[in-house]
Amino acid sequence: xxxxxxxxxxxxxxxxxxxxxxxxxxxxxxxxxxxxxxxxxxxxxxxxxxxxxxxxxxxxxxxxxxxxxxxxxxxxxxxxxxxxxxxxxxxxxxxxxxxxxxxxxxxxxxxxxxxxxxxxxxxxxxxxxxxxxxxxxxxxxxxxxxxxxxxxxxxxxxxxxxxxxxxxxxxxxxxxxxxxxxxxxxxxxxxxxxxxxxxxxxxxxxxxxxxxxxxxxxxxxxxxxxxxxxxxxxxxxxxxxxxxxxxxxxxxxxxxxxxxxxxxxxxxxxxxxxxxxxxxxxxxxxxxxxxxxxxxxxxxxxxxxxxxxxxxxxxxxxxxxxxxxxxxxxxxxx
Amino acid sequence: xxxxxxxxxxxxxxxxxxxxxxxxxxxxxxxxxxxxxxxxxxxxxxxxxxxxxxxxxxxxxxxxxxxxxxxxxxxxxxxxxxxxxxxxxxxxxxxxxxxxxxxxxxxxxxxxxxxxxxxxx
Numbered sequence: 001x002x003x004x005x006x007x008x009x010x011x012x013x014x015x016x017x018x019x020x021x022x023x024x025x026x027x028x029x030x031x032x033x034x035x036x037x038x039x040x041x042x043x044x045x046x047x048x049x050x051x052x053x054x055x056x057x058x059x060x061x062x063x064x065x066x067x068x069x070x071x072x073x074x075x076x077x078x079x080x081x082x083x084x085x086x087x088x089x090x091x092x093x094x095x096x097x098x099x100x101x102x103x104x105x106x107x108x109x110x111x112x113x114x115x116x117x118x119x120x121x122x123x124x125x126x127x128x129x130x131x132x133x134x135x136x137x138x139x140x141x142x143x144x145x146x147x148x149x150x151x152x153x154x155x156x157x158x159x160x161x162x163x164x165x166x167x168x169x170x171x172x173x174x175x176x177x178x179x180x181x182x183x184x185x186x187x188x189x190x191x192x193x194x195x196x197x198x199x200x201x202x203x204x205x206x207x208x209x210x211x212x213x214x215x216x217x218x219x220x221x222x223x224x225x226x227x228x229x230x231x232x233x234x235x236x237x238x239x240x241x242x243x244x245x246x247x248x249x250x251x252x253x254x255x256x257x258x259x260x261x262x263x264x265x266x267x268x269x270x271x272x273x274x275x276x277x278x279x280x281x282x283x284x285x286x287x288x289x290x291x292x293x294x295x296x297x298x299x300x301x302x303x304x305x306x307x308x309x310x311x312x313x314x315x316x317x318x319x320x321x322x323x324x325x326x327x328x329x330x331x332x333x334x
Numbered sequence: 335x336x337x338x339x340x341x342x343x344x345x346x347x348x349x350x351x352x353x354x355x356x357x358x359x360x361x362x363x364x365x366x367x368x369x370x371x372x373x374x375x376x377x378x379x380x381x382x383x384x385x386x387x388x389x390x391x392x393x394x395x396x397x398x399x400x401x402x403x404x405x406x407x408x409x410x411x412x413x414x415x416x417x418x419x420x421x422x423x424x425x426x427x428x429x430x431x432x433x434x435x436x437x438x439x440x441x442x443x444x445x446x447x448x449x450x451x452x453x454x455x
Contacts, residue, residue, distance in 0.1 A: 028440075029377070035433050035440055037452075121418040186451055193452045210455020214427040215408060221450065229454040236455075237420075266454060 024200070025049045032060050032166060034190025040177055041184040041200045048180035052173040052187070059169050062087050065110060065160040066119055076110070076158040080151040088148055090161050090168050093273050097164070098140040101281040101293070106252035108138045110158035115255075118248045119160075123239035125246065131255035138252060167230060167276025170194035174272070191236075194228040194272045204321075209304060212263045219264075219306055220324030228272035232279035233264030233306075249283050260286030263308045268318055269301035287313070295334040303331070369446050371409050373402065376438045385409070385443060395437045402441060409441060430455065 025045035028037045036056065040048040062071045062084060075081040083091070094107035111134040113119060115126040126134075142153040152159065166189045174196050177185045185196040186205060195205045204225050208218040212235040222229060234247030234257060251258040267279040278301060282290035287305055294303050294315055302317040312328035319330045369385040375395050383389055389404040390412070400414040400421060408426035414434060421434035421441075430453050431442040 030435065030438055033435065035431075035435075121420075188452045191453070191455045193454045195451075199451070205451045206449045208429075208450045208453045210430055210453050214430055215425065216428065218429060218450075218453070231455045233455070264455070 027053055029053060029056075031056050032064065032169070032189065033066075034166070036190060037188045038173060039186050040180075040182045042180075042182045044180045044182060045185075048177050048182045048185070051176050051180065055172055055176060056169055056189075059086060059165065059172065063090060063161050063165045063168075065158070065162065072159060072161060075150055075152065079155070079157070080149065082149050085148070086168075086172075088145065088150065090164060090273075091143070091150055091159070092145060093168065093277070094159070094161055094164050095140055095143060095145070097274075097277040097281065100299075101278070101285070103140075103252055104284040104289075105163065105277050105281040106138055106140055107159045107161060107164070108140045108143065108152075108157060109250055109252055109255075110160040111137045111156065112250055112255045113160065113248070114158075116246065116248075116250070117239075118237065123241070123246070125241050135252075135255045138255075163280040164273060164277045166190065166192045167228065167272040167274070169272075170228060170276075171272035192228070192230045192272065192276060194275075195225060198225040209266050210264075212306065217325060219266075219304065219312065219326065220322050220328075222268065222318065223321045223323075224268065224318075226270055227268050228270065228275040229266060229268050230272070230275040230279040231264055231266040231304075232283045233262075234258075234283075235264065249280060251284050258284045258286070260289075261307050261309065262287055262290070262305060264306045265290060266304035267301055268303070269299070274299065274301060291331050294331060370444045371402075371404055372440075372442045372444050374440045374442075382444075393439065395439060397437045400434055400437060400439050409443060411441070429453075 023043060023045050024041045026037060026039040027049050038049050038052045064070045065072045065076060067073055071083050071087045097105040112131060115130055115134055117123040137154050137157045139154060142157060144151045144153060170187045170189050170192055173187050174194055177196050183197045184200050187194045193207050198204055204223040207222045207224060207229050209220055209231060211217060211219050212233050234249055238245050238247035247257045249258050262283055265279050265283040267275040269275045285293060287307055290305055302315040305313040312326045313331055314322050314328045316330055316332045371383045371385050373380040380393060383404055385407055391402045393400050398415040401412045403410055403412045408428050410426040411421040411432060414421055416434055416436040421432050424432050429443055431440060433440050
């Protein structure tokens with residue numbers, strides 16, 4: 001009879017095996033002007049997610065250009081500030097991507113985005129002369145970093161790290177997960193998705209790419225692990241004035257919303273910061289510019305481009321992991 | 335082992351098999367249940383509604399109201415008193431979510447396709 005009891009016990013363990021082996025913990029909350037979900041799988045999941053959330057709120061209080069008392073807010077106000085390691089790192093990254101993209105990524109556009117009313121949501125179409133004047137301040141090359149001190153060398157120059165902060169944050173969360181011994185997790189910071197490892201059952205994560213026309217099917221589904229997926233598009237934030245739509249991704253060359261036929265750009269890489277920064281930059285570059293940049297770049301990333309005409313282009317590195325009901329072209333490295 | 339043991343083992347195996355079949359059957363039924371619209375305010379779930387049944391839901395949050403309409407398989411916010419009314423301007427959606435930040439309101443379409451882990455956009 002003892003053997004039978006032992007066997008019964010083993011059977012019970014077999015049947016409930018999945019709930020013993022994989023413990024999962026999630027939390028959703030509002031931060032950085034968006035809605036976030038953080039999920040970790042593993043014994044330490046709860047503590048890892050709690051630490052992740054704390055980190056998000058800490059970074060928001062450092063990096064937001066619109067929160068009074070944040071480090072970036074103080075820097076913009078005073079022109080020169082001693083900053084914490086994280087802020088310095090994000091600023092250095094922003095300047096690096098600005099050089100790498102030949103100015104398509106520009107962290108110093110805040111004086112211009114303010115004219116359009118994007119930060120405070122009091123939208124208006126500025127006069128051309130206003131834009132031209134504000135553009136004179138949008139010079140990332142006039143920002144200097146000396147150890148832990150950053151100086152904005154033009155009077156009235158202001159930075160906004162919004163196009164890179166969420167990517168940096170998701171990478172930081174993945175670091176926390178790893179430190180906590182988590183091997184599987186997924187983070188969605190308002191559409192910035194980053195995954196750690198594979199799913200608990202060993203299969204790949206499925207990340208759908210939003211269709212700018214939200215009343216239709218997703219653009220497609222990606223099967224990934226250990227990757228950050230970030231999509232940028234004019235559909236995310238915009239306003240309409242006199243029948244014309246104006247969106248929030250401004251072209252640093254002229255200070256107007258980037259209009260070049262692209263509807264959305266998705267960048268897939270192992271680095272959340274890179275995916276975030278490049279998705280915005282490639283959107284500004286337009287389809288031809290984005291493809292050219294991808295072909296020539298030494299950085300390891302993949303792209304999904306969707307044009308206003310409904311044309312879908314995917315880079316070779318992810319073509320086999322991408323599934324779509326739409327036909328798509330494949331772009332290859334030079 | 336004697337005969338009684340074998341019978342007991344047999345019963346345990348049959349029960350396990352039945353349990354397995356039952357669990358799988360239930361999972362299947364869940365998947366066929368149709369898409370739903372999940373509405374939450376802050377950390378609390380406000381309600382879950384079938385996407386295939388037309389409905390109008392007026393939600394009073396502590397920050398203001400949103401009127402959510404489910405119509406012919408789409409969801410949209412018909413009216414709201416938030417400052418930017420971005421939720422209203424998003425129009426109809428068939429997938430993904432509408433978020434009203436000022437009211438901490440999240441309207442999510444929970445897809446039949448349980449394979450999707452996240453939506454980038």
